[in-house]
Amino acid sequence: MVKDSGMDDREVLIEIQRVGNAVKVTAxxxxxxxxxxxxxxxxxxxxxxxxxxxxxxxYLLNKKTK
Numbered sequence: 001m002v003k004d005s006g007m008d009d010r011e012v013l014i015e016i017q018r019v020g021n022a023v024k025v026t027a028x029x030x031x032x033x034x035x036x037x038x039x040x041x042x043x044x045x046x047x048x049x050x051x052x053x054x055x056x057x058x059y060l061l062n063k064k065t066k
Contacts, residue, residue, distance in 0.1 A: 012057065014050055018042065027053035029061060036060050 013028040023042045027050070028035045036057035040049045 012054065014053065016046065016049065023049060025049045025053040027057040029057060032061065032064070034060055034064065 010029065010031055013026075013030060015026045015028075017024045017026075019039075021042070022039050023044070024037060024039050026035060026037045034057065036053055036059075038049070038053050038056055040052065
């Protein structure tokens with residue numbers, strides 16, 4: 001679980017899966033059940049992949065509120 005200041009200190013669930021020559025990262029907000037998935041290179045750091053998934057989740061949550 002990750003806490004991000006853009007989420008008003010809500011918890012976000014992060015799942016990382018290796019899929020062949022790629023890494024699938026899913027970030028989920030358990031309050032709204034909104035899920036964001038990215039696919040990245042396994043050469044990227046885990047922190048970079050998590051941050052990218054979080055940014056996508058924040059984008060989706062902001063899009064929902066408009």
